[in-house]
Amino acid sequence: MSDKYPESSGRRRFVKGVVGSAGVAGIGTAGVASIDMVTNQSGSGGGQTTYFGVENTGGPAPRAMPMVPIEIDDEGYLRGVYPEIQEVEQQGQTVEVAREDLGGITYATDWFQYCGIQDYQGLQPSYDGDNYFRYAGGASSYDWQPSSGQVHVDDFSDYDTWENDYGEGAIGKPASVTWRSQDTDNSIPVQVIRSTLLEDAVANADGEVGDWLDAATTDGFMAFLNKCTHYCCVPGYRTSNYEGAGDKIYCACHQSVYDPYSIVKRSFTAYPRPEDG
Numbered sequence: 579m580s581d582k583y584p585e586s587s588g589r590r591r592f593v594k595g596v597v598g599s600a601g602v603a604g605i606g607t608a609g610v611a612s613i614d615m616v617t618n619q620s621g622s623g624g625g626q627t628t629y630f631g632v633e634n635t636g637g638p639a640p641r642a643m644p645m646v647p648i649e650i651d652d653e654g655y656l657r658g659v660y661p662e663i664q665e666v667e668q669q670g671q672t673v674e675v676a677r678e679d680l681g682g683i684t685y686a687t688d689w690f691q692y693c694g695i696q697d698y699q700g701l702q703p704s705y706d707g708d709n710y711f712r713y714a715g716g717a718s719s720y721d722w723q724p725s726s727g728q729v730h731v732d733d734f735s736d737y738d739t740w741e742n743d744y745g746e747g748a749i750g751k752p753a754s755v756t757w758r759s760q761d762t763d764n765s766i767p768v769q770v771i772r773s774t775l776l777e778d779a780v781a782n783a784d785g786e787v788g789d790w791l792d793a794a795t796t797d798g799f800m801a802f803l804n805k806c807t808h809y810c811c812v813p814g815y816r817t818s819n820y821e822g823a824g825d826k827i828y829c830a831c832h833q834s835v836y837d838p839y840s841i842v843k844r845s846f847t848a849y850p851r852p853e854d855g
């Protein structure tokens with residue numbers, strides 16, 4: 579089998595490091611299996627992918643979690659932008675890819691190619707539901723939020739005063755939602771935040787990050803794929819006071835921390851990769 583991960587890949591180094599560690603053996607094994615599964619796929623696409631996401635600032639997570647651009651419709655309902663579907667030639671075949679220019683940035687479903695999400699029905703161009711966010715029930719939901727139904731701007735009208743037991747102030751109101759997950763086997767977990775800090779970040783950012791924030795956020799709302807880039811757990815914003823993570827996104831599995839107000843440009847090698855050599 580060819581070498582699947584370049585030496586520069588932090589992911590490979592971590593996989594090597596955790597295998598055999600009793601403390602995380604169960605989760606580590608699952609993660610390795612999942613990586614093998616996606617790596618073994620053949621097909622088009624993949625390669626070096628550049629994206630914008632919420633920065634990983636602590637713990638073992640190897641990179642930022644990718645953002646999902648937001649739109650608000652005329653009635654005030656929020657939805658995530660799915661890239662335009664295009665037909666392109668790849669390796670002599672015509673294939674459909676979801677990719678578009680957003681604020682001068684190439685936004686593509688390649689951004690979400692990790693943790694097996696690339697195989698979820700909702701991420702395929704053929705998915706026949708809509709792009710609206712819907713409240714998620716279950717363990718990741720917040721006390722304030724409904725357990726189902728579409729997400730509306732009015733639900734966040736108290737975003738500049740909302741507080742819970744975590745963090746230090748009224749800086750942002752979150753919701754756990756799903757995206758493109760109606761009648762599918764796997765839900766795509768997304769976190770939505772409306773925040774005054776994001777409004778400040780949008781006002782002050784320049785360059786590519788500024789262009790991206792202008793295109794991908796609106797009225798202080800942002801969204802990101804809520805899958806930890808370490809071993810695929812579902813983190814939460816303002817869900818723990820662990821070592822300063824109260825105002826940030828915290829992954830309880832191995833204490834990774836992400837900062838939703840630090841949007842960064844990152845690259846990774848998306849799957850499936852082109853044939854080696």
Ligand code: FES
Pocket residue numbers: 637638639806807808809810811829830831832833834
């Ligand atoms: S820190 Fe390990 S899965 Fe999130």
